[in-house]
Amino acid sequence: MNAFDPERRRGRPTGTVVLAAMAGAALATGIWFGLSRLGGAAGGGPETHTVGALRLAVETRPGTPQVGENTLRVRVADAAGRPLRGAGVDALVFMPQMGAMPYMESKPPMREIRPGVYEGRFNLAMGGSWDLDLAVAPTQGAPARAALRLTVGAEGFTWVGEEGGAGGAAADSPTGTVTLSARRRQEIGVTTDTLRVRDLDYERRVAGRVTYDETRRSEVTVKFQGWIERLAVDFTGQPVRRGQVLFTVYSPELYSAQREFVEALAVRDSLPAGPVRGRAAELADAARQRLRLWDVPAAQVARLERTRQPEQAVPIVSPVAGVVTEKLVVQGTAVMPGQTLFRIAPLDPVWVVADVFQHELPLLKVGDPVTVSLPGAGGPGVRGRVGFVYPSLREDTRTGQVRAEIPNPHAQLKPDMFVDVTLHVPLGRRLAVPVSAVVYSGERRIVFVDRGAGRLEPREVALGPRAGEFFAVESGLAEGEAVVTSGNFLVAAESRLRSALRGF
Numbered sequence: 001m002n003a004f005d006p007e008r009r010r011g012r013p014t015g016t017v018v019l020a021a022m023a024g025a026a027l028a029t030g031i032w033f034g035l036s037r038l039g040g041a042a043g044g045g046p047e048t049h050t051v052g053a054l055r056l057a058v059e060t061r062p063g064t065p066q067v068g069e070n071t072l073r074v075r076v077a078d079a080a081g082r083p084l085r086g087a088g089v090d091a092l093v094f095m096p097q098m099g100a101m102p103y104m105e106s107k108p109p110m111r112e113i114r115p116g117v118y119e120g121r122f123n124l125a126m127g128g129s130w131d132l133d134l135a136v137a138p139t140q141g142a143p144a145r146a147a148l149r150l151t152v153g154a155e156g157f158t159w160v161g162e163e164g165g166a167g168g169a170a171a172d173s174p175t176g177t178v179t180l181s182a183r184r185r186q187e188i189g190v191t192t193d194t195l196r197v198r199d200l201d202y203e204r205r206v207a208g209r210v211t212y213d214e215t216r217r218s219e220v221t222v223k224f225q226g227w228i229e230r231l232a233v234d235f236t237g238q239p240v241r242r243g244q245v246l247f248t249v250y251s252p253e254l255y256s257a258q259r260e261f262v263e264a265l266a267v268r269d270s271l272p273a274g275p276v277r278g279r280a281a282e283l284a285d286a287a288r289q290r291l292r293l294w295d296v297p298a299a300q301v302a303r304l305e306r307t308r309q310p311e312q313a314v315p316i317v318s319p320v321a322g323v324v325t326e327k328l329v330v331q332g333t334a335v336m337p338g339q340t341l342f343r344i345a346p347l348d349p350v351w352v353v354a355d356v357f358q359h360e361l362p363l364l365k366v367g368d369p370v371t372v373s374l375p376g377a378g379g380p381g382v383r384g385r386v387g388f389v390y391p392s393l394r395e396d397t398r399t400g401q402v403r404a405e406i407p408n409p410h411a412q413l414k415p416d417m418f419v420d421v422t423l424h425v426p427l428g429r430r431l432a433v434p435v436s437a438v439v440y441s442g443e444r445r446i447v448f449v450d451r452g453a454g455r456l457e458p459r460e461v462a463l464g465p466r467a468g469e470f471f472a473v474e475s476g477l478a479e480g481e482a483v484v485t486s487g488n489f490l491v492a493a494e495s496r497l498r499s500a501l502r503g504f
Contacts, residue, residue, distance in 0.1 A: 083116025226251030258310035
């Protein structure tokens with residue numbers, strides 16, 4: 001039996017209604033349950049919702065609302081399912097103002113046409129979605145209120161919110177809770193996912209710049225006065241090996257020190273064993289040490305001791321392997337003690353300095369893995385680790401800096417080259433919510449939790465860093481809860497992200 005059969009629309013009682021009048025309240029209760037069983041998935045009729053101490057079922061005639069005149073029917077029963085007579089039912093169908101379109105409303109005069117069944121006519125001025133605010137005041141007990149939404153051309157209602165009793169919203173239906181039928185959920189594409197604890201890794205791609213490893217850079221100086229006689233390394237950028245001759249230098253002081261060493265060796269060797277020879281040996285060792293303190297290479301000292309021939313042009317070698325970053329002398333340049341002659345820096349490894357936002361700095365620590373790649377280049381990139389997190393921000397960009405040490409055996413990374421740096425920060429095992437489940441509302445982050453029975457509850461959450469397709473959850477959600485991951489923006493529109501009963 002359809003709740004909106006033609007006989008009822010014309011106001012003529014059917015046999016069932018006559019029996020209900022004759023049988024009294026008991027049989028009327030049976031009729032209520034019979035009508036209720038027509039709802040849901042089995043019969044396509046109205047769904048019954050428990051609002052406070054009342055049970056409400058709402059439908060329209062025609063079943064698919066249309067522009068123009070429609071009929072609203074509300075069936076009211078108590079908690080046991082018995083039709084509730086004499087209740088005051090107020091309804092308001094409205095569309096809020098949107099841009100230049102004015103506010104529109106229609107208030108159907110609701111009257112009781114049968115025990116527990118209330119009906120009124122209303123007009124829809126245009127297509128689209130309309131809100132329905134419904135208030136039911138029984139003769140005894142607390143009133144019940146509900147907010148619903150109907151759409152022209154779409155069958156049924158969406159229950160946006162419910163409120164019943166003196167204490168406000170029910171404990172299991174917080175303000176803003178949306179109740180959707182299975183059919184409506186399918187229409188708007190609602191899907192859910194169960195929250196669980198996951199191994200999360202925070203990844204962030206930032207810009208970086210290649211620079212020399214400052215701890216391995218060297219300056220070449222001399223500790224005596226002299227003149228450059230021959231340059232073996234004569235241009236900036238030239239690669240050098242450790243121990244390679246950079247230049248030869250003539251120094252009267254150095255030549256004199258060589259002669260003193262040779263003469264001390266000759267005296268030592270001419271004396272017989274005894275105290276005097278020991279003293280001569282000490283003088284020879286002192287002369288040898290003097291040459292070493294002047295940074296004469298050990299091989300040069302050994303050759304001098306073997307040949308006993310002082311060299312006028314003494315070779316100066318590179319203390320490290322790398323490339324010449326600065327050459328400050330030419331052939332014939334007079335040099336002084338402490339004067340910088342060359343600057344040399346290695347290319348393996350190199351440093352990569354990356355800029356990160358200040359809110360990301362607390363996540364980073366020494367030892368976190370990084371991947372460096374050239375912009376537009378394929379391949380997996382070069383892996384390294386964070387070696388240092390700078391303690392201050394750059395004044396011009398207000399960003400922090402982290403430094404990574406990157407192996408560079410083939411010198412593919414050049415100093416001052418810009419590169420892409422991917423930071424990998426292990427977050428450990430954390431409760432994770434899909435990114436698609438989060439709805440942004442200003443500074444708030446909202447997730448709709450599936451509470452069962454078609455109820456979708458908006459929940460404000462505190463989120464940690466994003467790890468791929470998930471956010472780490474700081475608070476607001478628990479493991480095992482089901483959250484809406486698709487269609488949540490339409491659900492948010494239904495909920496209106498505010499009190500569903502605002503304006504009552």
